[in-house]
Amino acid sequence: MAKLTAAVVQAAAPLFDTRGALSRAESLIREARAEVVVLPEAFLGGYPKGLDFDITVGRRTDAGRELFRRYLEAAIEIPGPEVDALAAVTRDLRCHAVVGAVERRGATLYCVALFFGPTGYLGLHRKLMPTAAERYLWGQGDGSTLPVIDTGAARLGAAICWENYMPLFRTTMYAKGVDLWCAPTVDDRDQWQASMRHVALEGRCFVLSANQFLRREGVPAELHRHDMGPVLINGGSVIVSPLGEVLAGPLRDCEGILTAELDLDDLPRARFDFDAVGHYARPDVFSLRVDETARNAVTGLGA
Template sequence: MPKIAIIQAGTVLYDKSGTLEKVKNYVEEAAENGADLVLFPEAFIGGYPKWNNFGITMGTRTPEGRKEFKRYFENAIEENGEESKFIESLASQKNIHIVIGVVEREASTLYCSIFFYSPDGYLGKHRKLLPTALERCVWGQGDGSTMPVFSTSVGRIGGAICWENYMPLYRMTLYSKEIQIYLAPTVDDRDVWLSTMRTIALEGR
């Protein structure tokens, strides 16, 4: 059976280099403790700016909110950018699988994504299909083209981000691809989340 390390930690908001240092430290600790795979929370790189509205109200945005969003935008990462290459190298050096929530930047749009890495390199990504509530003003919507299940040495892995776990058809998509290790990075810290995960574990067998 593979050993999985689950990280419960916060981002260094607006400081992706500081966050990458945390990633490095947690990955090293997980590897030293014999983990085969390490899972980080939703939007760990880039951050989940809880309680922040970026100055958005219906029909208008404040100058201060625009400046803050610019900082947030600049701390997102790209799929094949230097930060992603850093994590890829880390997975190889420590001989571990890394699954991490990121704020992904492509052109002028941000996405809430999961990046998957194995010791052999970058595997691919999943983009959150439908951001929740105000997230829709910050992150773009996934188009359904990134719903992978990867065959790895630890098993067939894939993931659903936060409230995507309440989407029955997406869960069925992962089940139909014969997922074995179902990963669910989230910022949801309510007790009800545990019952949600137990239900999915029973449902998906």
């Protein structure tokens, strides 16, 4: 009987402190002691919950531009030293990890999920659709970063936060054979729990959702607003079985690490009566075309 130990980490890193964020990520992956470890959305680079960068429609300010400069500076480059450091950790532990980060690529930022394994860095997924005000911070990914990683024991993929609400994204991942659906997020609403159970049941996959737990103290004091409560992101990390049963969590009101032993034989058992892209599909009625080419703004500049 094939089994795998999985962990989801509920924590936050200090905003605008890349070195501190990296140190926390390294420590938490080691502390998790699992074969697959998932860290929350934007753990490296930070999720600036409650900050508006002083933007209104048709208006920007010097203060907002300076704040964005700080945010850009805290993001990581890929490849880069932070990626190398995390790759060293997973090589040492012989584990896989999915880590939420903010990638700096030129003058544009992307919300990404980074994949690591026993051989080091394995690739990334860029968030396809930033939500609401995230769009003035992050660019849109394209179809070229939709990996599903074969760990040898199971196939690992990721959808970041509200990408989990994109039916065609989910269908694409199911078609790629995802077994362990990783959902780094900052959505702490009760409704998120229903979504995670739905994805597990629809995809007949294990769902590993890691959320941040962010206190106001995690935001620099000079950026505190009068309407900020003591807790800005209140967790809700959870692990769900392929039949939608909660195996661990949801965790609230604190940092922590949830672990579960996954019986991988539950995957074929769950798929016995439902396969969204197989015997329960109707290709004579519905079809999906996926464009996985890279969409670069400038090409033909040589090596």
